[in-house]
Each structure stands twice: as structure tokens, then as C-alpha cells.
Amino acid sequence: MVIATLCGMGFGTSMMLKLFIDDILKAENLKAETTPWDLGSFKGNRADIVVAPVDMEPHLRDYPAKIVLIKNLVDKQEIKEKILSAIKELS
């Protein structure tokens, strides 16, 4: 499974999201390849799940992936619930 985390630059917010998600996956004994991207470079790439800040939603409409939108990017609980439910939906 490929998970893409997005932000505008590809190394700030998206990197923080990747680190949180990797921790969650490890704790749950799940395997996925998590890569941080900036929005511009990501367009055209394939991912099963795209995780992004909620206000990036307008840029992701119609994107062919399961889109997970996060409101509070430092809230591990919110990230965990949303990412695990997305993984469950896809598996």
C-alpha cells in the first residue's frame, strides 16, 4: 500500500504527517510505504491513500485515491483514527 502525505512544500507539514503515520503503522503492525510530497510534484503520481491538511481539499477533488483530510496535524488520535479507517476500507 502506498500512502502519500501532502503539503505545499513537501518537507514541513507533510514530513510531520509521515512521521506520525509511520509510528501508527508500526504500532499497529501494518506495512505501507509513506512518502511526503509537495502538492505540485505529487500531481500525476499514484497512491492508495492521500493524507493532507483539511484546507487542501479543493486541490484534491476528483483525485483517484482515498483522500484523508486532517484538521489538527499534531493530534495523533485524529490521524490514527482516520488513517486506520482508510486502510480498513481499502483492505
Added chain:
Amino acid sequence: MHLDQLLIRKAIQAKLDLRTRDEVIEKSGELLVAAGAIEPRYTAAMKRVVDELGPYCVIAPGIALLHARPDDGVKRTCLALITLKTPLAFGHSSNDPVDLAFALGATDKQSHISALAELAGFLSDDKFLRILRESEDSAVLQESIFDVLHNRK
């Protein structure tokens, strides 16, 4: 790199009386320029990022993380923090208003990652957030932050 190396003491300022999002970006850029960490053009780049990509920089309730690209004029990896006297709307759908603004400058896409992970951990800690929000004075805020950072090691 650890968070205490990333944060520039003098670029931590408490309870500033700023009135707009752009003033917050300008002030945090100014602090990093004064510290010799970025070129002035980095400030304009941070503004452009918010204009182009929207208010997603408000990463959590009340907390903005501003940044642009390494090649926008970063001289050394750095982090500034401004706390606001009056919380300001940045236009975010759920995390407004902002009263804590971090400005990050990174020289590349890797070196700041462990510090950023540390920061993310602190920002999910209510006790730490209370310290940031309750410090009325810059010197006190600077002391309190570095106290916490050093005691956690």
C-alpha cells in the same frame, strides 16, 4: 538536529501586538533576518506560499507553521516563534484564530526532520502549549521554552 538547535532564542517573541496575517509573516521573517538565518526574500516567499496554497499552514487549533523553500534564501536551518496578544484569523476552516506562529527555514529537505518531529510532539502537549500561551514576556518565554527542551533530554 534537535529542536533547541533549531529554535533561535532571540527569534522567540511573546504577546506581540500584530493585526494581520501578513504582519505576522513579516515580523517572524524580520526576526530570522536579524539572526542572520535567512535573507529578506525568504519572508516574501513565505507570504507567497500562504497566498498560493491557502491557510493550510494553520496546522492545529491556534497554531500556524510558516515556511517556504530552502532555495528561497535560507542561510541556516532556523525556527522563530511569535505569540500574539490578540489571536488573528488566517482563514482556516477549523483552526482559526491563530495565536502561535512558527516560521521555519530549512537549508535542505532532511536536516531539520528530527527537530520537526520533536516540535510536533511538543505541540500536542497541552502543558507545553499552556507555557507558550501564558508567557507575557519574551525573556520569560525564551527561558521557559529552553528549560522544557533541556529537561526533556
